Amino acid sequence: MSRKKIIAAVAAASLLALTGCGANAGAGNSAAAAGDFPKKGKSIDLIVAFSSGGAVDTAARLIQPVLEKELGTNVEVINKPGAGGQIGYTALTGAKPDGYTIGATGSPSVVVSPLDPARGAKYTRDSFQPLGRQVIDPTVIAVQPDSPYQTLKELLDAVKAKPKSLTASTTGIQTGEHFALAQIQESTGSEFAPVHFSEGASQATTAFLGKHVDVLVANVSDVNDLSKQGKARVLGVMSGDRAPSLPEIPTFKESGYDLTAGTARGYSAPAGLPADVAKKLEAAIEKAIEDPAVVQKMKDLGLQTSYLNGTEYQKFWAGQEDDFKKVLPLVQKKD
Amino acid sequence: MGRAGAALTLAAVGSFIGGTIATVGLVAAAKPLGEMGLLVGPPEFFALMVVGISLLVALAGKSMVKALISGALGLLISMVGIDPVAGAPRFTFGIDNLMDGVSFVAVIVGVFGLSEILSFRRSEPTPVVHAPGFRQLFPSRTEWRRSAPAMARGTGVGFGLGLIPGMTGSVSSLLSYATEKRFSRFRSELGKGAVEGVAGPETANNAHANAALIPLFTLGIPASPTIAVLMGAFLQQGLTPGPSLFTEHSEIAWAIIASLFIGNVLLLLLNVPLVGLWTSILRVPTPILTAVILVFMVIGAYTINFSVFDVYVMIGFGLLGLALRNLDIPLAPMVLTLVLGPLMERSLRESLEISQGDFTVFTSRPISAVLIGLGLLIICSPLLKLRKPKALMEDPEA
Numbered sequence: 055m056s057r058k059k060i061i062a063a064v065a066a067a068s069l070l071a072l073t074g075c076g077a078n079a080g081a082g083n084s085a086a087a088a089g090d091f092p093k094k095g096k097s098i099d100l101i102v103a104f105s106s107g108g109a110v111d112t113a114a115r116l117i118q119p120v121l122e123k124e125l126g127t128n129v130e131v132i133n134k135p136g137a138g139g140q141i142g143y144t145a146l147t148g149a150k151p152d153g154y155t156i157g158a159t160g161s162p163s164v165v166v167s168p169l170d171p172a173r174g175a176k177y178t179r180d181s182f183q184p185l186g187r188q189v190i191d192p193t194v195i196a197v198q199p200d201s202p203y204q205t206l207k208e209l210l211d212a213v214k215a216k217p218k219s220l221t222a223s224t225t226g227i228q229t230g231e232h233f234a235l236a237q238i239q240e241s242t243g244s245e246f247a248p249v250h251f252s253e254g255a256s257q258a259t260t261a262f263l264g265k266h267v268d269v270l271v272a273n274v275s276d277v278n279d280l281s282k283q284g285k286a287r288v289l290g291v292m293s294g295d296r297a298p299s300l301p302e303i304p305t306f307k308e309s310g311y312d313l314t315a316g317t318a319r320g321y322s323a324p325a326g327l328p329a330d331v332a333k334k335l336e337a338a339i340e341k342a343i344e345d346p347a348v349v350q351k352m353k354d355l356g357l358q359t360s361y362l363n364g365t366e367y368q369k370f371w372a373g374q375e376d377d378f379k380k381v382l383p384l385v386q387k388k389d
Numbered sequence: 390m391g392r393a394g395a396a397l398t399l400a401a402v403g404s405f406i407g408g409t410i411a412t413v414g415l416v417a418a419a420k421p422l423g424e425m426g427l428l429v430g431p432p433e434f435f436a437l438m439v440v441g442i443s444l445l446v447a448l449a450g451k452s453m454v455k456a457l458i459s460g461a462l463g464l465l466i467s468m469v470g471i472d473p474v475a476g477a478p479r480f481t482f483g484i485d486n487l488m489d490g491v492s493f494v495a496v497i498v499g500v501f502g503l504s505e506i507l508s509f510r511r512s513e514p515t516p517v518v519h520a521p522g523f524r525q526l527f528p529s530r531t532e533w534r535r536s537a538p539a540m541a542r543g544t545g546v547g548f549g550l551g552l553i554p555g556m557t558g559s560v561s562s563l564l565s566y567a568t569e570k571r572f573s574r575f576r577s578e579l580g581k582g583a584v585e586g587v588a589g590p591e592t593a594n595n596a597h598a599n600a601a602l603i604p605l606f607t608l609g610i611p612a613s614p615t616i617a618v619l620m621g622a623f624l625q626q627g628l629t630p631g632p633s634l635f636t637e638h639s640e641i642a643w644a645i646i647a648s649l650f651i652g653n654v655l656l657l658l659l660n661v662p663l664v665g666l667w668t669s670i671l672r673v674p675t676p677i678l679t680a681v682i683l684v685f686m687v688i689g690a691y692t693i694n695f696s697v698f699d700v701y702v703m704i705g706f707g708l709l710g711l712a713l714r715n716l717d718i719p720l721a722p723m724v725l726t727l728v729l730g731p732l733m734e735r736s737l738r739e740s741l742e743i744s745q746g747d748f749t750v751f752t753s754r755p756i757s758a759v760l761i762g763l764g765l766l767i768i769c770s771p772l773l774k775l776r777k778p779k780a781l782m783e784d785p786e787a
Contacts (some may be wrong), residue, residue, distance in 0.1 A: 105609055106620070141471055174478055177393060227527075227614050249742040252735065260554045260610050266430030279609065279631060354629075 075142050079081075091331045097128035099149075100321075101157035103142020103164075104225075106137035107253035109250055109275045109357070110319055113188060114158045116351055117342035135254055139163035139177060139226075147181040152328035153335055156185065159322040165374045166219040166228050173310035182328050184367035186339040187320035187356060189357045191273040192293035193234045194303070196286040206290040208268075213244040222245055222246035222269040224260040228341035228385050230238035231258075231271040234292060234315040242311060262286070273317055274300060278356035292316060318368050318374070336364050392584075393527040394668045400591040401583055401660030407514055407544045407592035414548060415606065416646055417582040423607025428553040431739035432470075432750050434553070435758035437731040440489030442562065443764040444567035445722045455718045461728030463776045465508065466491055467734075493559075495690045495702040496727065500720055502686050503707025506679055508714055527664075532584045539585035541570055543592030547740055550593075551600025560732075565593035565726055571767070599649060605630050610757075 084344035093100060100118065104110045133171065134142035142157065143164055159182060168175040189365050195206065200372045213220055224231035227232040229248055239245045249267050251258040255276050259321045263271040263285060270286055274297045280286040281300060291297050292315040292381070306313045321339050340363065342348060349359045362370055414422060445460050467481040471492030481487040528536070546568055547561040563610070571586045598660040602619075604610045611620045611633030623630045634642045671679070711719055746748035752758045 106616075218745060247742070247745050249739055251739060256610055257554070260427065260604075260608075261430055261739075263608065263610075264427035264430050266432075279629060283631075 058302050062301065069266050073145075075304050089113050091328075091334055092125050092127045094127060097130050098125065098153070098239045099155045100129055100131045101141035101142050101146045101149075101155065102131055102133050103146070103157065104132050104160070104258065106121040107316075107354070108225075108255035109273060110158050110160050111190060111240075112275075112355065113319060113352065114321075116187075116348050117339070117345075117355060119386065120204050120342035120345045121338055122380070123204060125334070127335050139229075140167050140218075143167065144176050146322070147177040149324050151328075153323065153327060153331035155319055156323045156335065158319065159184070160232055160317050160319045161374050162317065163226075163377055164228050164230070165371060166338070166382070169375070169379060170228065170386060174189050178388070179371060181325050182371075183320040183332065184320060184322045184371055185332070185336050186343060186358060186363050187318060187362035187367040187370065188343045189352065190293075190316055190318050190360050191275050191357055192258045192291050192297060192316035193230060194272060194277055194288050194297075195234075196262075196270040196272065196281070196288045196298075197248075198262075198268065199284055199287050201268070201287060202288065204287075206304070206306065206311070209239070209289055209327070210244040210311070211241050213246055214242065217245040218247040220246055220268040221249050222252050222271050223262055223267045224271060225258055226250050230273070230315065230317045231383060232385050233378070234271055234313075237313050237315060237381060238311075239311060240381075240384055275356040284302070297356070298358060299353070315365055318370065320362070332364070390512050391672060392528075392532075394664050395532055395584070396587045396662050397667055398432060398661055399532070399588045400526055401657055402596040403536070403540050403543065403588045403662075405595070405653050406540055406659040407547055407596035407649065408656070410544050410598040411548050411551065412624035412646065412649045412653065419603050419607050422552055423603050426554060426604050427608070428756060431736045431743060432754055432757040433760065434765070435733060435736040435740050436751060437553070438729050439599035439764035440738060440760055440767065441564055441567075441729050442726065443767040444564060444667050445725055452717070455716075456722045458724040459713065459718050459720065460726045463723035464730045466496070466723075466737030481489035490731075492690075492699045492702055493692050493727065494693050494753040495699040496706045497724065498686050499703035499706030499724070500713075501779060502682070502722075504710025504714055504740055505517065506683060506730045507707060507711045509679065519779055527543070528584065536584050536588035539569055539573060539589040540592045542572065543589040544596045546589075547593035547596030548596075548600045551597035552603055554604050554725070556597075556601075556732075557728070558597050561593040561597035563728060565589040566721070567725065576711045595653075599653075602649070607631070607636065 088128075100114055100121075102111045102114050111133060112133070118129050118131055134145050140161065140163075143159070146155065146157035146159075164182070166178070168178045168181075195209070197203055197209060199375060203212065209220075221236055222231075224235065226232070227252075232248060232250070235248055236245050246269060249261075255272060258267075258270065258272065259268065259276060259280070261267050263280075270280075274291065277286055277288055278299050281288050281303075288300060288303045290309055290311075291300065291303050292306050292313055293307070294314060295308070296305055321333060327335070340361065343359060343361050352359055435438055442460070444454060467490070469487055471478050471481075478487075482627060524695055530677045543565045546565045550556045550559075550564065566586060569583075569589045573585045573589075574585070598615075601616050605616050605620060609620075609629065620630055623634075628634060628641065672678075673681075686703065687700055690700045691697065693699050710720060741748075750757075751761055
């Protein structure tokens with residue numbers, strides 16, 4: 055009997071000790087953080103709010119080794135997908151602003167999610183401290199390789215005549231793709247039936263390849279390989295200029311529809327970083343984004359590096375928020 | 390029972406067989422298999438989930454009502470978190486830690502591990518475990534013979550499910566266990582030391598892990614987060630996984646496949662000869678062993694997310710598990726629905742978006758129609774008494 059009591063006491067004590075450890079470590083960190091960031095052996099978490107294999111995740115994993123070199127400590131990419139990025143962003147803004155947690159932030163997801171009260175987002179634009187923008191990735195529309203539509207106009211006219219006759223993929227409600235479809239509907243009257251794949255771009259692409267959706271709405275970086283292999287026919291790019299990796303694809307403007315849409319991707323920390331920590335992180339991120347090997351690999355993936363530093367990124371972000379506030383009612387309809 | 394050595398050996402051998410066969414599949418028929426995986430769209434995925442949940446019937450044991458309660462509980466728990474399509478939190482009571490849902494590992498460790506330890510207290514002096522002699526370390530002839538069909542079924546289940554993008558490894562293990570429970574001749578012994586319960590799931594999850602590489606190599610699509618890390622590694626080296634890997638960098642592709650075979654062999658070599666070493670852990674007096682296990686469980690739950698909250702989750706579910714055990718409610722159905730629930734919900738919504746609200750999407754597509762039919766058949770089978778009625782009456786577990 056007494057033996058069992060001893061065992062129980064040991065177990066209970068270890069439980070308490072563990073809880074105590076957790077509390078102490080937290081307090082210790084914020085005090086030491088300012089002077090010697092980053093502490094050797096303490097790894098930095100890079101939260102990616104989307105599933106592995108997608109463009110955001112790939113870009114984060116590409117800068118990861120350079121960041122590790124610049125900061126002298128481990129950088130761990132952690133995927134927290136779901137709810138169009140909201141789960142990951144909540145985790146990012148909920149973390150301590152001590153520099154040990156940063157995250158990949160992509161618009162429109164990060165700009166839009168706090169705007170719609172129905173989503174109950176626990177953060178606003180001010181909860182983030184932008185550190186640097188990496189790329190802008192325009193949206194494209196692609197159809198199956200055996201589809202009867204050869205041009206964008208043919209596709210849009212067909213859907214206008216028969217609303218919701220074709221299904222189009224998105225990566226979730228109020229994601230870039232959803233916005234793009236709403237913009238198309240608003241200005242051309244062509245209404246697609248959106249199918250939301252909340253696990254991300256790779257899930258949407260898989261469904262498209264299996265011919266379970268008719269139209270793939272994605273970014274240039276997602277369709278590059280597919281287009282080259284002939285598995286998707288890209289009909290239009292929603293940007294001002296043609297995409298360098300897909301030079302033969304006309305822009306929407308050239309086809310007669312003046313619409314631009316796309317995602318901007320960068321990195322941020324929870325707001326409230328100590329000034330020197332922010333400086334170190336920004337410098338490391340700039341080095342990583344501008345690193346020639348990284349730029350080349352991003353180019354191979356179809357992504358044009360377009361760096362903006364923390365302050366400029368913040369301005370860009372505010373501008374985007376104004377733009378999206380205007381179009382928000384279009385994507386708020388209950389689908 | 391008391392066949393720890395044999396169990397470890399069977400697990401190792403089963404894993405080897407499952408993994409090797411899956412790798413052979415990769416080599417022999419990657420492209421067509423990869424394309425088969427694509428045939429599974431949201432409606433087919435949902436239909437598969439229906440089959441999976443129908444196997445809950447197999448896990449029922451004596452009381453169907455209690456099994457259903459357990460299953461419903463699992464579904465309820467799986468609903469906690471952020472709604473995957475609408476983006477609004479549900480059942481989180483405002484607790485941020487619950488936004489991601491209840492941590493699966495914490496639940497499992499609690500429900501199975503902690504509740505088992507807690508239930509020790511109530512029994513008589515715990516039995517003394519004898520360290521097994523050398524002969525007893527390895528499975529007997531009978532055990533090998535019984536394992537063979539289980540391993541074969543496990544390989545089939547694991548390989549098939551591994552090809553489907555989005556399917557996690559735990560689904561394979563669970564469904565293999567459920568398959569054994571439903572189709573094995575010795576199913577009444579499952580839970581009491583039947584070798585099929587080890588051989589099947591172990592084989593399944595290795596077959597799954599190796600088969601999951603097929604969508605990566607043939608289509609460039611990562612089937613699970615683990616594979617996605619692998620894909621990231623490829624991309625960082627400038628290699629794009631997909632069909633072009635075999636044509637442009639064939640020496641690398643084949644080198645990786647060769648390493649898969651070698652890995653499987655190493656698995657066998659590391660596990661089997663050292664079985665004696667692992668089982669000698671049982672020589673530690675049970676109370677001390679139990680305390681050590683408890684400490685490991687707490688540490689394990691903590692390290693999921695470096696959050697003490699998960700430890701509380703584990704403890705809570707440990708108490709829940711204890712309550713369920715005392716009420717004689719089976720635990721396995723709850724785990725099954727906890728894993729399959731979210732997958733089922735997601736695929737149901739996607740399917741209905743594709744069909745725009747039309748439920749016939751499930752019956753008008755051949756693959757999903759067949760699968761749903763299979764699921765319904767499995768659910769109704771106890772009623773139809775498909776096996777010999779006499780055997781059913783003698784078998785108390787039917």
